[in-house]
Amino acid sequence: MDKTDESKSTTARLTGAEILWATLEGEGIREVFGYPGGAILPAYDALRKFPIRHILVRHEQGAAHMADGYARASGKVGVAIATSGPGATNLVTGIATAMMDSIPMLCITGQVSSKALGSDAFQEVDITGITLPITKHNYVVTRAEDVAPAIREALRVAVSGRPGPVLVDITKDAQQGAASFDFAAAAPAPYRPHPMLRSESESILKSAELIRAAKRPVILAGHGVIQSNAREQVLALAERLQIPIATTLLGLGGMPATHPLQLGMMGMHGEAWVNHAIQQSDLLIACGMRFDDRVTGTLTTYAPNAKKIHIEIDPAEINKNVKVDVALIGDLAEMLEVLLPHLAPISGESAWPREVNAMKGECAVRDIQNLPDTGHLYAAHVMHDLWHATGGKAIVATDVGQHQMWEAQYYKHEEPRSLITSGGLGTMGFALPSGIGAKVACPEKEVWVIAGDGGFQMTACELSTIAQENIDINIAIVNNGYLGMVRQWQEFFYDKNYESSPILSPDFVKLAEAHGIPGATVRTRAEGVAAVKAARERKGPFLINFLVEKEDSVYPMIPAGSALHEMIRRPGNNPLIETAQDV
């Protein structure tokens, strides 16, 4: 028990509801996202006694995504609160999103009284059963005295090892009942590290040996670089041995985008030269990533000549998709700290980074950014201009679809935790609420939400949250009149049968104005630049509706079942060329 814990304890008897808030307060939580209802009302009733800001959402999915965005932007646990039954089930998509991307999140749900459990009482749902496979762990609390230990343990579980969402379901009588509150006594058992973590000196030496022997090594930097704060160590490894770095979608921002060894994004919509570099590599050093199918293409043809070193905190990820030669199982930064002393810097320039650079070939010349202005507005322009205006320093929350991939290609993230995107689950509707959460977590940061016209409408109700809570974020809707990524798949793989992908949207600017949020619709690049400038100069939220080219596609693209290097490139006779290597 440490001193600070003691000072947070009182011996007073409190209600379970008060204990809930007092425990959250004691844990340093100052903001929560939620929506009230019958089974959680005792908790809401007690809220005003505590220095905790509650952001009232418009749909509980929004609360979960906001807590998620809060966690991604700050590294702290995000907290979402909902009532029983429909409130709890509305959280589910948000919980699964956080689970897939290993986001530390605490969901608190109200539940019917313990005596009514299992009786199909009004608004009763078995939310711990429902969320069992999409949480790291969950709890049912039926007594006031169990509230504090459950919440404290849940928070410990959420952040320890590989982070993830945890749900605590608290019955109404547990909130209403009284118990003595002792913050210190409610401390959870110490974290038990996964017993299969391994970092024998043998593996370290073998890794060092493989790295020294490699002629064409590539570092694969994943989300773990950000979660483990390992930028410095990964950069040290890269710089010491001149190893180029390829990044996963969730790894973007982990490495400074403009670093000379940083290649860009790998995978299904990765840069062509990045995927080629991986395929030609003789050693992959996977740092905090899990060889997801979106980054490997077909496994049988994946980096066929490369040895693989996997540095990863979750033992269950080792050899799951890709069989590796050495596994260092543990915290990435710690592992690299142990490994680095075994690697002397190489002198002189090595040939491999130059070769990789050469693979970029004509991409730069053919890049859409460098083509003469045709008067059309392309999503790539929007991303590029946003990047340019914000210096790559804004927090950007993206939705799911084509714009998400263009953002990843064209917005060069310099800072960790500056890209908030749903990678694993690919949840449309994520951008707006997660952007709100990010802004609440980092009020001093500039936050942009970038969404497609489809995904924006999935959670557009949260505009009202922005208005009520006066959340100062800017919103860019990349409006192509289609569910763009679906349309692209239909174009490539379903004979252009655009079934159910054209989508009608409201006038987004009017919609924003109905919420008291100003906005502008833009049709040209020049208008776009001006609107971005206006949005940035103005205090308070602003929405820009970018009417972009309707039938543009994201290139390169690896079709399902193809090897990583078998990319569909932008057709040669099309003057529009792929990706981001410009100035």
Place this chain on the structure above:
Amino acid sequence: MLHTFVALVEDKPGVLTRVASLFRRLNVNIVSLTVGRSEKPGVSRMTIVSDASPTAGHRIMASLYKLENILQVDNVGLASCVVRELALIKVAATPKTRSHIFELAEVFRARIVDLAPESLMIEITGVESKIEGLIQVLNESEDRILEVSRTGRMVMRRGQHTSRVLDAMRAPTTEAEELPEEEIAEEEADLPQ
């Protein structure tokens, strides 16, 4: 291939569901699962037999350890163990046809634990092949098997190997060092070093 795991788990509501749900999620069939109290209060011991690809053992064990309520997992693999299963078998038999079943029971070191006018019940313990052997003989001798209830495999390692997690739990201060690392290493033959 069959993988057998012996797991020490917290004796709390829902723990069995968590374990079962994990196997379901991994799309791995549970062949048998026995669970009961262990020598330590509040801790149950499970023996889980599952049918999965030869390389799946590592991932199953690593995933089991990710469940908060799991204290220790032992992938017993080819280690030297005592394996037992208990079966109750009800066979149709009249006073006239009983005697050869008595003989069979003797041969299989099984016991008759219930006699009724039209049936009798055999209790047999042993490895699966022994139990299957008895069932097969009964079938071949055209005895009508009315009911079979089997516990599935229970496994315990031979010799000194005790649960070090449980030892550690008795002395909480040394918990971190006492985790059974080398036992785990043993089972990770499919892991790169």
